[in-house]
Amino acid sequence: MGLSIWSMHFVAMLGFDPGSAVRYDPFLTVVSLLLAIGATGGAFFFAARDGARLAHVLLAGAAMGVGICLMHYVGMAALRTAVSMGYDARLVVLSLAIAIAASTAALLATRREQAFFWRLIAALTLGAAIVGMHYTAMAALELTPAAEVRMDTFGGPPYMLAVSVAGGTLLILLLALMASLYDQRDNVLSALEAGGVGYWELDLRSKSLHVSARGKEIFGLKRDDEITHDQFLPSVATEERAKRDQGFESVLLTGSDYDDEYRLADEARWVNVRGRVLKDGRGRPRRMIGVVLDVTDRHEAFAAVTESERRQRLMVNELNHRVKNTLATIQSIAAQTARRAATPEDFRRSFEGRLVALSETHNALTRGGWEVACLRELFQHELGPYSEEQFRLEGPATPLGPRQALALGMVIHELATNAAKYGALSTPAGCLRVAWAVQADAATLAIEWSEHGGPVVEPPSRKGFGSRLLHLSIEKELGGQAELRYEPDGFVCSLVIPLADMKTQASGAKDFAF
Known part of the structure; x- marks a missing residue:
């Protein structure tokens, strides 16, 4: 989030033309980035923690608004040009007020993120806070041509900085998306583990088999065991293997869902294995994913009845x-x-x-x-x-x-x-x-x-x-x-x-x- 706000500022600065060549001081540019990351990260962490009250959210919103404003003005201080820059104090205060108000509103909306509507409101509000603060602060800028001001040649050119910013932003967003997907996968696996359900993935080409910790426990394997599909077969009772292989081959041919129950080799437990075939772009079966459940209690209850x-x-x-x-x-x-x-x-x-x-x-x-x-x-x-x-x-x-x-x-x-x-x-x-x-x-x-x-x-x-x-x-x-x-x-x-x-x-x- 901090990098996104900082990137918006410097990409928007590509549209700023003070009438002379522009460069940016690397040190102050990095400082502005750290201010954006620190302000947004700290505010979201503080407002989203367990037990956070309204007063905590308001305080976090104020800190976030101040941090965004500091990021902008430190980024402007990194600008090196032959034009002298000053600021209208009233508009500076107004930009700060906009940043604080919009940041607080975004945090309040984020607290109600269970619904998609409120997530959308939070995103739009925060975007408005960044844009409104930026252009209000730019409106507060007063430029004075000064021919005697010597242009400092040290610093990065704007377009090079823009490319770096855009590339870094895309990289961070990609990493954030991957982290989000990993979190979702981890949440799903945790929910399955809590329900006593094991998870498995089978690569149909290499026959490599990945089984979750709960799945290995159901099949009587150790958590650190790495097994292939062929190594897994002996865990199935001998008289059940023909039935299991027949059902498996039928699923690969028809593409239907796999759902079968069979007894394990220890002859004391029954499992229910369910799965689905995933195909590649050419329609060929590529891998299978599914779940496994221990249904021994159900079979024992049926036998008892x-x-x-x-x-x-x-x-x-x-x-x-x-x-x-x-x-x-x-x-x-x-x-x-x-x-x-x-x-x-x-x-x-x-x-x-x-x-x-x-x-x-x-x-x-x-x-x-x-x-x-x-x-x-x-x-x-x-x-x-x-x-x-x-x-x-x-x-x-x-x-x-x-x-x-x-x-x-x-x-x-x-x-x-x-x-x-x-x-x-x-x-x-x-x-x-x-x-x-x-x-x-x-x-x-x-x-x-x-x-x-x-x-x-x-x-x-x-x-x-x-x-x-x-x-x-x-x-x-x-x-x-x-x-x-x-x-x-x-x-x-x-x-x-x-x-x-x-x-x-x-x-x-x-x-x-x-």
Whole structure:
């Protein structure tokens, strides 16, 4: 800005003809340039800083106006000619007032530079300040011919100075434009970095690749790594490269925008690469520019939603299946109970007990997320109403799958009900021992139900509902074996159940706790 004002002054001085030869003193000419640069630079810096108030702007405008005036009059003092020069004091003061007023107005308009209109107003106002001050100051000039005044031959001729000034001005303006463009580029890159977006440029001829710091970070590269297009390719997952190359070649042929997503070689991250082809004057692709984003979170979220939908469908299907099975089981229990009940009260009591047993098994499965239920918990619930001295449980906290838990829950209820009516739990002297263990090959579960000290039990003349349920549940439903023995010491039931299809983990038994 200072050089532009100073250049305007000396270019305008080419139109000044004092009637004799003109030269300029180099030292004073340089001083006038420094005054212009110092005044405008200091004023704009002071007025544009954070926290600048109106008083600061007015003070900066006054300093800028004074600096411009000093630049003009020092530049006039550098003029060497045979004509004596003087000044009208009133017009000198007027030129100073114009410079201060116009400079202040320009600074006030500059503070509202967000809109193009205000930027235009600021530029026109500042131009008017320079021109108005210059020609008012020139109007204040009084020339007096003086033949006896000796012309100093030292100094630069006006036209040489004009060429130098014009060339220097164009150079400074060019540098200022380049600096402005660089600032804009830097601002854009900073905004992209702040948004987590990387920037890249690819020279299609040399295959040289420039990637911003954020882009290198996304691709797992170091900030100081210099890479080519061919060196970049290994960062893409092997199975994704063919798709990526095909899309890239299609963009070069059609000139359309590039937009593709692919997984990186580390198989943990996904990126979205977007770009555009830039062509030379002959319409040939010259380079590509674009951005890259890390979209791993989006792919993970999509995968999570897909998995959630899959699990939801599975749960709905499983729920429908289990509801149907439960209703069928209740229907069968009701029919079998009613068939063997002597009175309605007997039916109610037996049916209610079996429904409660089924409900408690469901509760045990619910606590295990309908994936596992604890065998010990099933025994403890059914035998809980009896004295702890009458029964003994021996076995680990074995996890059961839903199918095994539902079947065994009903079997344990029938065995406990039978022991309470006819067996060891029907008398205070009786004792029940239940032992279970997983066989060494981890393929079967063996359960031993043995009663002692109760009434002598003889084999029944016909099978009741409990016996039928036991054989159906163990042998038909679970594919196991059930053996009922009526020994002199008491009733014994041995069950062997396969574990091949149980929903257990390898470490389920040791991690399963109740």
